[in-house]
Amino acid sequence: MRFMLRNLTNLAQFSVRRSARNMSTLPDVHHLPQLHSTLEQAKRFAAYRAVDENLDYLNHRVIGVGSGSTVIYVAERLGQYLLDPKYAVHASQFVCIPTGFQSKGLILTNGLRLGTIEQHPSLDIVFDGADEVDVNLQLIKGGGGCLFQEKLVSTSAAKFVVVADYRKRSPKYLGTNWVKGVPIEVVPTSYIRVLSDLKTKLKCKNAVLRQGAPAKAGPVVTDNCNFIIDADFGEIEHPEILHRDIKMLVGVVETGLFIDNASKAYFGNPDGSVDLRV
Template sequence: MLRTNFNKLLHTSVRRGLKMSSLPDIKSLSALHSTLEEAKRAAAYRAVDENLDLQRHRVIGVGSGSTVIYVAERLGQYLLDPKFSIFASQFVCIPTGFQSKELILMNGLQLGSIDQYPTVDIVFDGADEVDANLQLIKGGGGCLFQEKLVSTSAAKFVVVADYRKRSPKYLGTNWVKGVPIEVVPSGYVRVLKDLKVKLKCENAVLRQGAPAKAGPVVTDNCNFIIDAHFGEIEDPAKLHQDIKMLVGVVETGLFIDNASKAYFGNPDGSVDLLG
């Protein structure tokens, strides 16, 4: 069975022009165009190397954003290393949106869906802000519903981020664009009103697609996103619950008691671990 999958992988790799090679050491790779990108890559590679259990993990969630690009790249490198490919060819990768689906396919990985695989072994995903208790703001890229669906279906959720994402204390300090909230399109006016009147939100705006699109951002689930400003958030769990109660809300970008650790890449190439 393993051998058949391995042969299938070899044929697929050859067809796609991918060459078998050994898992590269990050130090041997060419420099990226900025220290920020280096930081993201360092966090992602280390998170994958330290948390991926080749013997046990089969269903792997791949999140969204610019840091996760390096997670998918690293998983693809495992697939191309003859030492690891016998295991990596068994991976089924679950995307959290259109972008991550593309990343999975581009790196030669096998694509699955959350409805085929409702139990996920491990998920790697980015974040917009992470506090000391591993509570998160996510959804800057508009994929929060599927990200929450996959991360809460996973036995382990590992955050990959750069140094800018680490909160000094309260969520809402570094990420000042507001808490992303996915809403049903016909309910957005009602949610905007309830956020201001019932939850005393400082400001809430419908996220716009301009300049790429005139009109609102439409999510992969055909919904809208509201960005709601609450300043510094002392009790993210309560705020999440309060927002969730509003009619028209699909999901909030507050990820509560969900992540088990976070890797933060630094400009000097080092990585800090929280959790």
């Protein structure tokens, strides 16, 4: 059996090497055709630099691919490693773990191997976006509705790298730039109770059940078949305390406050520069 597996592995690597003869080198992001907006350019600058500076292609095998508009370019960059003869053999061994339905599609579209968190509960590295990043690398995530799976994957990794555009960089506190509230995933039957507790016990300014309109009548339903509440607390000076207090409420599955999780964050700017926060 070991002999057969070894032969299959060797055959796969030979196939990659043979096809690599017609491959192209890893493109320089500044030499690619421009995208339709400077904002999308900024996202791509951040994603490409984050992957290039943090992906250890010789040793990393299990890679988390997050959700959101910036992660589109993370998956794109990872896929380009498959097309470069220098990296192709190693890149063909990457197993990519998604954080939701969207990222599954990104992984497959870019020719990467799809895995699951059940198969690979320990990851080497995760690349994901954020709705806001404060000066201490605390995050608000969940604007896209994937916060539980994003947190499951990011906290299962040895390294979590945030990729975002310049709008997501808070000058100090969370809740400064992102004013839609902290996303909170809740069990559907509990949402009335949680809405009440957020207002009476935690004194949030406002809390609403996220709706799916105009694409869907009724509330947003997560990939885990739960509801999402968006709770506005204004500027959040102590997100670790708020996260703990929200988690204590009956019915709460997870919060969109990611505490002491990220190791660094890349922010793309329209002029092509990328700012790093560590």
